[in-house]
Amino acid sequence: MHAYHELVGADQVHGSLYGDPGVFAEEMRQIFTRGWVFVGHESEVAEPGQWVTRRIGREPMILVRDRSEALNVLANRCSHRGTALCWEHRGRDSSFQCTYHAWNFGLDGALRAVPYPAGFEKDHAELGLDRAGQVESYRGFVFANLDGSAGPLSGHLGVGGTDMIDRLCDLSPSDSITLGPNWLGHAVGSNWKMWPESDNDGYHLNWVHASMVSSAPDTYYQETVLGGETGNQSLAVDWGEGHVELDFRPSYRRELAWLGASRDKVPGYCAALEQARGVEAAGRLLWDGPPHGLIFPNLFLGELNIAIIEPVAPDRMVQWHTAVQLEGVDESFNRRLLRQSEAAMGPGAFIVPDDAVTAERMQLAMSGLGVHDAGVRRGWVDMSRGLGREERRADGRRAALISDETTNRGFWRQYRTVMAR
Amino acid sequence: MSGGPTQQVGEAERREIEAFVFHEARLADTSQYGEWEALVTEDMHYWVPAGPALGDPAAGLSYINDNRARLATRIRQLQTGKRHSQTPASPMCRAVTNVEARRAGDGSGGDGGDGGDGGGDEYVVTATQVVYELAVQSTARLQLWPGRVTYRLRRVDGMLRMAAKTVELVTASEPQPNLTFLL
Numbered sequence: 073m074h075a076y077h078e079l080v081g082a083d084q085v086h087g088s089l090y091g092d093p094g095v096f097a098e099e100m101r102q103i104f105t106r107g108w109v110f111v112g113h114e115s116e117v118a119e120p121g122q123w124v125t126r127r128i129g130r131e132p133m134i135l136v137r138d139r140s141e142a143l144n145v146l147a148n149r150c151s152h153r154g155t156a157l158c159w160e161h162r163g164r165d166s167s168f169q170c171t172y173h174a175w176n177f178g179l180d181g182a183l184r185a186v187p188y189p190a191g192f193e194k195d196h197a198e199l200g201l202d203r204a205g206q207v208e209s210y211r212g213f214v215f216a217n218l219d220g221s222a223g224p225l226s227g228h229l230g231v232g233g234t235d236m237i238d239r240l241c242d243l244s245p246s247d248s249i250t251l252g253p254n255w256l257g258h259a260v261g262s263n264w265k266m267w268p269e270s271d272n273d274g275y276h277l278n279w280v281h282a283s284m285v286s287s288a289p290d291t292y293y294q295e296t297v298l299g300g301e302t303g304n305q306s307l308a309v310d311w312g313e314g315h316v317e318l319d320f321r322p323s324y325r326r327e328l329a330w331l332g333a334s335r336d337k338v339p340g341y342c343a344a345l346e347q348a349r350g351v352e353a354a355g356r357l358l359w360d361g362p363p364h365g366l367i368f369p370n371l372f373l374g375e376l377n378i379a380i381i382e383p384v385a386p387d388r389m390v391q392w393h394t395a396v397q398l399e400g401v402d403e404s405f406n407r408r409l410l411r412q413s414e415a416a417m418g419p420g421a422f423i424v425p426d427d428a429v430t431a432e433r434m435q436l437a438m439s440g441l442g443v444h445d446a447g448v449r450r451g452w453v454d455m456s457r458g459l460g461r462e463e464r465r466a467d468g469r470r471a472a473l474i475s476d477e478t479t480n481r482g483f484w485r486q487y488r489t490v491m492a493r
Numbered sequence: 494m495s496g497g498p499t500q501q502v503g504e505a506e507r508r509e510i511e512a513f514v515f516h517e518a519r520l521a522d523t524s525q526y527g528e529w530e531a532l533v534t535e536d537m538h539y540w541v542p543a544g545p546a547l548g549d550p551a552a553g554l555s556y557i558n559d560n561r562a563r564l565a566t567r568i569r570q571l572q573t574g575k576r577h578s579q580t581p582a583s584p585m586c587r588a589v590t591n592v593e594a595r596r597a598g599d600g601s602g603g604d605g606g607d608g609g610d611g612g613g614d615e616y617v618v619t620a621t622q623v624v625y626e627l628a629v630q631s632t633a634r635l636q637l638w639p640g641r642v643t644y645r646l647r648r649v650d651g652m653l654r655m656a657a658k659t660v661e662l663v664t665a666s667e668p669q670p671n672l673t674f675l676l
Contacts, residue, residue: 161666253553256543257668261632280577287570390668395554407551411558419672420541420557422570425578428671432631 073098074443080488083456083481086446087438090263095443096386102491103369104129105218108228110371110380111135111145111204114212115250116162121179124162127382128204128218134158134168135214138179143209145216146181147202157201161255168201177201210234211241212248213371229367231468232311236363236373243357245344246399251378252410256418258391262431264370264383267391268483270427271372271379272365274308274318274474275457280430284422292329296320297474306474308458314368314486316479319471321360330361330375332412340402348400362396366479368486376409377417387435391424393417455480500595502616510594510618513646513653518589518622521675524582526568529675534647534656537561541660541676546643556665556672571673578673583626585674589642591621597645614648615656622660624676636670639663 074095079086089095103109109128112135116124123136125148132148134157148156150170157168157177167184168177176185181201186192205220210233215225222228229237241248260266270276277297278285285298296306297318305322320330328334335342335358346354362375372379372391379393395413397406416423441451458476465471472478502510513532520529533539540550541557550558559567570576597615624638645657660676662669 254543256554256556259668259670261634261670283570283573283575283577286573286575288566392668410551410554413554414558415563418554418556419669422566425671425673426576429578429630432628436631 074491076488076491079443079446080484080491083459084452084454085484086443087441087451087453088443088445090265090435090438091386091441092443093386096263096383098491100129100383102493103487104383105131106221106493107369107490108206108215108217108222108225109369110367111207111214111216113249113251113378114143114209114214115248117143119164121164121166122162123158123165123179125158125160126380128216129383131218132156133204133216136179140180142180143207143214144180145204145207145214146177149202150175151177151183151199151201152186211237213237228313230311230313230315232309232313232315232317232365233367235311236315236317236365236367239357239360240362240373240396242349243345243362244398245341245348245401247348248399250397250399252395252397252413255380255392255394258393258417258419258424258428260389260391260428260431261387262389262428262435263386264381264389265483265487266431266434267372267381267389268316268366268369269480270431271374271381272308272316272318272479272483273477274306274479275477276427276430280426281423283426288422290332292320292324292332295325295329296323301473301475304474307471308474308476308478309365310462310470310478310482310485311365312468312470312482312486314483314490315366316482317363317365318474318479320364320474323474324359324361327355327358328361331408333408338405338408341398341405344400366483368483374417377413379417387439455484500598502594502596506616507594509653510616510646511592513655514589514592514618514620514644517644517655518587522585522587522624524571524579524585524674526571526675530565530568532655533561533564534649534654535561536656537564538657538659539564539567540657541662541672542665544665546659546661556662556669557676576673578630578671581629583629583674585624585626587622587624589620589622592618593620594618616644616646616653618644618646620644626674628670630671634670638672638676640665640676 111126112124117137120137120139123134126133134146134148136144148158152175155170155172174187178184181203183196183199204216204218206217208225274297307319309317309319363373364375366372370381376396377393379391382390395409445451455477458472462470462472462478539559542555594616597617620642622640622642626636628634640660640662643659646653647656
């Protein structure tokens with residue numbers, strides 16, 4: 073194990089953490105095997121037999137709803153000789169059958185039948201699929217912990233994770249969201265940690281996204297994150313547990329700014345939300361909008377997008393995303409969210425590709441660093457911006473100006489805790 | 494491409510269509526954004542779906558799903574000179590082959606959804622395309638973009654113009670690297 077306390081400081085981290093293969097392997101164990109990880113949304117597997125494939129760290133998994141409606145997170149790996157059981161992104165089956173020797177598994181992972189059974193002396197009960205040690209949902213968001221040691225999900229989500237998911241789901245008149253019809257994958261030649269950072273960096277927009285700002289100037293980013301160091305009231309927030317947020321709420325100057333709309337553009341939605349929450353609460357929700365933050369380590373709530381940060385290799389990752397869809401609203405409203413998602417997220421969009429090329433440039437620049445360089449003052453990454461003006465608020469949040477690196481420090485503080493445990 | 498006798502194109506038309514397609518490919522290869530944009534109609538749809546180009550593009554999430562206004566923003570953004578993911582522009586060359594053309598009019602144009610009858614002045618053209626792209630902005634990797642292209646071409650004031658371009662990538666179901674050049 074590397075000395076993570078020495079490689080992650082209060083206001084700097086060492087560049088070798090982005091590219092060292094040994095660090096990557098230890099992250100897969102310390103963060104993705106021992107901790108809670110976002111896996112998917114219940115609406116993706118609404119019916120028994122529906123499944124989707126995911127990775128937890130590098131381990132291929134299947135999220136599936138079984139006949140008793142329970143959610144299972146199973147290894148996508150036959151317990152006989154290790155063949156993948158599913159090779160498409162999603163499907164619906166009554167069981168999983170291996171194509172090698174036709175071992176057949178129930179939707180709960182239990183081994184049901186093998187051909188020529190007389191040659192096997194082991195009990196079938198010993199030969200079920202490997203599975204995540206813990207699976208829990210919160211308001212439709214499904215999390216798993218591979219080794220079963222992480223304690224209850226509520227402890228991981230804490231105040232911040234719970235609050236951000238609540239604020240998103242409360243925007244739906246039905247109390248829960250669904251996801252867009254498909255996920256898009258964005259393959260980036262960077263370490264995965266550039267994405268918890270960049271997705272929640274309130275400092276970079278004027279430069280990384282200069283072309284978007286000048287070619288599409290009428291977005292709500294103008295009032296929430298642009299306009300100079302003190303030009304808005306937005307906050308960079310560290311909720312603890314590695315959950316961080318760019319809190320735009322104090323900057324919005326009108327209702328529905330986050331939707332680029334007004335009440336007369338989406339009257340059906342506003343009426344449905346008032347019906348569900350009451351006029352006053354609905355008014356507040358319409359003003360505040362959805363969160364923009366990270367639930368450690370791999371779930372990005374990007375306003376009305378959901379993204380999964382998937383590590384692939386020390387210098388490769390995929391950011392998967394889809395749009396949030398609301399229940400109990402008319403189709404045109406959800407179509408609007410799909411179009412907004414296409415504009416913002418993914419390899420062809422107006423925003424995130426410029427984050428991707430920036431992350432790749434970071435990877436390029438730090439590729440030569442080893443952990444031994446840390447001791448000779450080479451290759452440190454500065455993350456000190458705004459450290460001296462962070463405030464601990466009454467609600468427990470650590471907060472500073474939107475352009476301060478409080479969010480990035482919050483991610484790395486949790487990183488150090490879990491990597492050094 | 495099969496089609497009734499009324500959908501067949503003559504040799505002169507075929508040559509004109511191919512010349513248009515190759516010209517469009519060259520402008521895209523060389524990132525001549527303004528010249529490329531001058532080829533499109535006011536109802537242009539530029540579509541790179543995340544799978545086969547089936548059904549209504551509005552119903553799903555696509556890599557690119559630009560109506561004319563959004564395409565204008567895309568071009569404007571590239572022309573700022575600050576579109577980092579294409580600064581500098583990727584060196585590219587593309588092979589466009591297997592070009593087949595017919596007159597529109599049977600509603601089976603590749604740009605799902607509109608199904609409009611373009612009458613005698615509109616063509617549906619399909620081709621196979623492989624773009625070789627070097628990501629000089631960062632990774633310096635050579636990236637290959639094989640796919641099937643469907644164009645809807647329309648004669649406007651005597652000149653062919655592009656009313657739709659759909660690119661069905663062979664790799665569409667898998668994660669894509671940055672795709673901010675003109676495919």
